[in-house]
Amino acid sequence: MQIVIIGAGVIGCAVARELSRYDAKIVVLEKEDDVACGTSKANSGVVHAGFDAKPGSQKAKFNVLGNAMFDSLSAELGFSFRRNGAYVLCFSQEDIPVLEQLAVQGGRNGVKQLEIHTGAKIREREKYVSDQVVAGLWAPTSGIVSPYGMTIAYAENAAANGVEFCFCKQVSSLGYRGAKTVVGCLDGSEYEADLVVNCAGVHGDDVNNMLCADKLQIVARKGEYMLLDKTASQVASATLFQLPTKKGKGILVVPTVGGNVMLGPTAVDVDDKDCTDTTREGLAEAFDKACKTVPSLSAKAVITQFTGLRAHLTTGDFEIGFAPCKGLYNVVGIESPGLTASPAIAVEVASEISRAYSLAKRSDFVAHRDAPPCFAKMTDDERARLIAADPLYGKVVCRCETITEGEIVDAIRRTPGAKDLDGIKRRTRAGMGRCQGGFCTPRIMEILARELGCDITEVTKSGKGSEIVIGRVE
Amino acid sequence: MMDKNLIIVGGGPAGLAAAKAAYDAGERDILILEREDRAGGILNQCIHNGFGLHTFKEELTGPEYAARYEREVAARGIEIKTGTTVLSIADKTVACVNAEDGLTHYRAKAIVLACGCRERPRGAINIAGCRAAGVFSAGTAQKLINIDGLMPGKEVVILGSGDIGLIMARRMTFQGAKVKAVIELMPYSSGLNRNIVQCLQDFDIPLRFSHTVVAINGKKRVSSVVVAAVDEKLRPIAGTEEEIACDTLLLSVGLLPENEIAKTYGIELSPVTGGAIVDDALMTSKEGVFACGNVLHVHDLVDFVSEESERAGASAAAYIARGGELSDCVAIGAKDGVRYAVPQLVRRGGEGALGFKMRVGKVAKDVKIVLECDGREVASRRRQIVTPGEMETLTLTAAQAQILRGAKEAVIRLAEV
Numbered sequence: 106m107q108i109v110i111i112g113a114g115v116i117g118c119a120v121a122r123e124l125s126r127y128d129a130k131i132v133v134l135e136k137e138d139d140v141a142c143g144t145s146k147a148n149s150g151v152v153h154a155g156f157d158a159k160p161g162s163q164k165a166k167f168n169v170l171g172n173a174m175f176d177s178l179s180a181e182l183g184f185s186f187r188r189n190g191a192y193v194l195c196f197s198q199e200d201i202p203v204l205e206q207l208a209v210q211g212g213r214n215g216v217k218q219l220e221i222h223t224g225a226k227i228r229e230r231e232k233y234v235s236d237q238v239v240a241g242l243w244a245p246t247s248g249i250v251s252p253y254g255m256t257i258a259y260a261e262n263a264a265a266n267g268v269e270f271c272f273c274k275q276v277s278s279l280g281y282r283g284a285k286t287v288v289g290c291l292d293g294s295e296y297e298a299d300l301v302v303n304c305a306g307v308h309g310d311d312v313n314n315m316l317c318a319d320k321l322q323i324v325a326r327k328g329e330y331m332l333l334d335k336t337a338s339q340v341a342s343a344t345l346f347q348l349p350t351k352k353g354k355g356i357l358v359v360p361t362v363g364g365n366v367m368l369g370p371t372a373v374d375v376d377d378k379d380c381t382d383t384t385r386e387g388l389a390e391a392f393d394k395a396c397k398t399v400p401s402l403s404a405k406a407v408i409t410q411f412t413g414l415r416a417h418l419t420t421g422d423f424e425i426g427f428a429p430c431k432g433l434y435n436v437v438g439i440e441s442p443g444l445t446a447s448p449a450i451a452v453e454v455a456s457e458i459s460r461a462y463s464l465a466k467r468s469d470f471v472a473h474r475d476a477p478p479c480f481a482k483m484t485d486d487e488r489a490r491l492i493a494a495d496p497l498y499g500k501v502v503c504r505c506e507t508i509t510e511g512e513i514v515d516a517i518r519r520t521p522g523a524k525d526l527d528g529i530k531r532r533t534r535a536g537m538g539r540c541q542g543g544f545c546t547p548r549i550m551e552i553l554a555r556e557l558g559c560d561i562t563e564v565t566k567s568g569k570g571s572e573i574v575i576g577r578v579e
Numbered sequence: 580m581m582d583k584n585l586i587i588v589g590g591g592p593a594g595l596a597a598a599k600a601a602y603d604a605g606e607r608d609i610l611i612l613e614r615e616d617r618a619g620g621i622l623n624q625c626i627h628n629g630f631g632l633h634t635f636k637e638e639l640t641g642p643e644y645a646a647r648y649e650r651e652v653a654a655r656g657i658e659i660k661t662g663t664t665v666l667s668i669a670d671k672t673v674a675c676v677n678a679e680d681g682l683t684h685y686r687a688k689a690i691v692l693a694c695g696c697r698e699r700p701r702g703a704i705n706i707a708g709c710r711a712a713g714v715f716s717a718g719t720a721q722k723l724i725n726i727d728g729l730m731p732g733k734e735v736v737i738l739g740s741g742d743i744g745l746i747m748a749r750r751m752t753f754q755g756a757k758v759k760a761v762i763e764l765m766p767y768s769s770g771l772n773r774n775i776v777q778c779l780q781d782f783d784i785p786l787r788f789s790h791t792v793v794a795i796n797g798k799k800r801v802s803s804v805v806v807a808a809v810d811e812k813l814r815p816i817a818g819t820e821e822e823i824a825c826d827t828l829l830l831s832v833g834l835l836p837e838n839e840i841a842k843t844y845g846i847e848l849s850p851v852t853g854g855a856i857v858d859d860a861l862m863t864s865k866e867g868v869f870a871c872g873n874v875l876h877v878h879d880l881v882d883f884v885s886e887e888s889e890r891a892g893a894s895a896a897a898y899i900a901r902g903g904e905l906s907d908c909v910a911i912g913a914k915d916g917v918r919y920a921v922p923q924l925v926r927r928g929g930e931g932a933l934g935f936k937m938r939v940g941k942v943a944k945d946v947k948i949v950l951e952c953d954g955r956e957v958a959s960r961r962r963q964i965v966t967p968g969e970m971e972t973l974t975l976t977a978a979q980a981q982i983l984r985g986a987k988e989a990v991i992r993l994a995e996v
């Protein structure tokens with residue numbers, strides 16, 4: 106049994122990992138040169154409590170199931186996760202019934218411990234929250250996670266259990282050859298599969314429509330974010346929502362597990378599914394609306410901006426299950442709360458596929474993945490031991506985030522490992538701090554060239570075509 | 580835990596000069612901690628000349644200037660640990676790490692912060708657009724070319740007319756790149772006038788004031804930038820957008836003192852300079868902890884960094900020898916066009932002459948820089964022109980300084996002549 110998974114975002118990697126519990130050959134095809142290069146690298150990183158989704162929807166079901174899995178899953182796979190709680194803030198007395206309605210909806214979805222707090226009580230806990238806030242829905246089970254950290258953890262554990270990752274494989278055709286489904290890639294390579302699992306994110310409709318007569322349509326919904334310097338992280342300890350709107354959960358002020366605070370996202374439908382440019386208008390909107398929640402925000406604290414694209418299926422819910430054509434399983438339209446839902450979705454997908462194909466459980470599956478060493482978070486004793494074992498951990502490369510050469514080398518040598526500057530950044534945080542790689546970029550280029558055995562002029566930011574330099578000085 | 584009388588954080592021009600002066604003032608137990616693999620700091624990548632006119636009365640390149648101070652430090656047998664990053668300072672104990680010694684703690688009697696500055700990155704100025712390769716801070720591009728021998732790009736737009744940007748316009752041109760424009764948000768340059776002449780005008784590179792970059796285009800690599808004029812409130816004016824094809828955008832949009840360790844340590848910082856608030860011995864709000872060079876406030880000329888840092892080094896040595904019995908301070912305000920003056924505090928119990936360094940907020944002609952004590956002009960200096968890009972100085976005689984030390988209030992300001 107050969108299964109080809111298209112897409113190495115959090116869904117593709119989670120599904121790969123859960124399927125690797127079973128006796129099957131699993132290949133993941135990814136068009137970029139690394140995992141977590143699309144929506145999974147650019148979202149709010151919120152593990153939603155589950156009050157927001159419509160009762161009875163797939164979103165509600167998998168949100169609540171997924172949320173409950175994070176404590177044990179983060180320990181098992183070694184990624185950062187914290188239940189920091191969330192407030193949905195209400196700015197006028199008239200809207201309080203909407204808040205109460207949200208609490209009732211949460212209850213119907215199975216969300217526990219929801220409470221409505223007064224503005225004063227909220228400001229006791231979150232002292233930077235606006236005086237205009239009159240009440241808020243408190244959801245203590247809400248959490249935060251590094252979405253790419255989680256994706257990478259899933260991918261590494263999948264690879265350790267035999268999943269093969271193939272990068273720079275953009276799928277361009279799907280067809281049948283006998284009993285097999287044939288996946289054709291832009292570079293001319295072909296993969297035969299008994300089953301194709303479509304985890305292609307914003308391109309999930311394209312993949313489905315290549316094979317299936319029942320067409321799907323995904324709208325890319327752009328969300329722009331701003332990231333604040335760590336010295337500004339006191340502004341929020343819980344995730345701060347405003348009352349939701351039709352297009353989504355509105356602008357958040359949200360802490361990250363890395364110790365920053367993010368503002369965003371906006372929500373604008375766009376035609377170009379690959380365009381992650383930020384816009385002046387979008388950034389201004391994100392900042393201005395975040396100021397409604399925390400009026401004292403300073404634009405001076407912003408260190409970077411980014412855009413993510415949500416895969417919004419026109420039906421409005423997740424589409425998970427065997428497609429109405431042979432050899433295709435769809436996991437598409439996984440927009441928010443998709444990150445939260447991903448562990449539960451993956452378990453469900455693997456279980457359904459294994460039943461359909463009578464796949465046996467493997468006895469040699471290893472569920473645990475060792476977290477990469479993180480020098481900045483270690484105690485002095487741990488640091489001393491690490492440097493004694495490998496002196497490269499005594500060489501600080503990224504001064505803003507205190508990332509050592511040892512950590513960078515480890516990130517490159519893992520499977521699937523970092524191949525470019527962005528891959529290093531997502532795995533180690535090197536270059537993610539306040540100088541945004543100003544000092545460490547040339548050093549990391551040297552380390553990448555040395556470890557990958559390539560020329561330094563071939564080192565890229567994010568795959569072929571994004572070489573950092575154009576050549577040597579003549 | 581090891582004991583050291585004096586720890587100097589940073590082995591660039593500031594740290595080297597502070598070490599030399601501390602030694603010459605009698606201190607022998609000195610350790611310099613430098614994070615790079617060699618001393619010299621940012622001077623190592625500044626291979627152009629123009630350094631040392633004040634200090635050595637001759638024109639040196641950056642590495643030559645650094646080498647002179649390195650020799651002075653070596654001749655005195657002062658210990659320097661390179662490849663060593665300071666992780667934190669707490670209670671006058673410096674935690675640092677390197678590959679050879681691992682994690683080490685030094686308990687110091689005095690500390691000189693000489694850790695320099697960093698460049699303001701793209702994110703801090705909110706330029707919208709793609710996240711393609713090809714956007715560099717000017718200093719990163721300078722390191723790539725001058726140290727690593729790597730060419731960042733061939734068609735270049737530079738945003739910001741800070742000195743590094745101007746120097747890089749010339750450097751890229753020398754290497755065969757086409758520098759299409761230098762774009763400056765303000766109606767004046769933040770760089771030295773001599774650099775505008777020697778780096779832009781001599782090469783016919785256009786410098787466009789009151790413009791900014793509003794978007795960066797490209798998929799994997801930058802393919803163009805969009806430039807627009809700005810109004811008097813520095814907002815882009817709709818309809819003035821112009822696309823310039825390029826593969827590289829260099830940013831020279833300001834330098835920020837690198838004070839994160841100082842901040843965590845609880846040292847009081849000035850919101851204007853981004854550096855510590857210091858007294859006339861260059862001592863910070865933490866007794867026995869001094870600051871000098873670009874970590875204190877960003878300088879234009881390394882010569883002034885050396886001079887200031889020698890003062891900090893000598894002060895630190897004196898502090899170790901005599902201990903601290905600190906007198907009260909008179910605070911020196913800044914107004915009427917003067918953004919800040921350093922030092923911000925002067926000890927009433929001191930003696931001798933005093934010098935201030937300062938920056939103005941905008942260009943002004945035919946003015947004088949005035950020190951007023953309790954409403955009375957105590958010292959002044961006439962200037963034909965002052966600009967934000969050039970640091971100004973005001974020196975007080977011993978007699979003038981004594982008046983200041985006895986004053987209730989003091990302020991430095993610009994006045995018409």
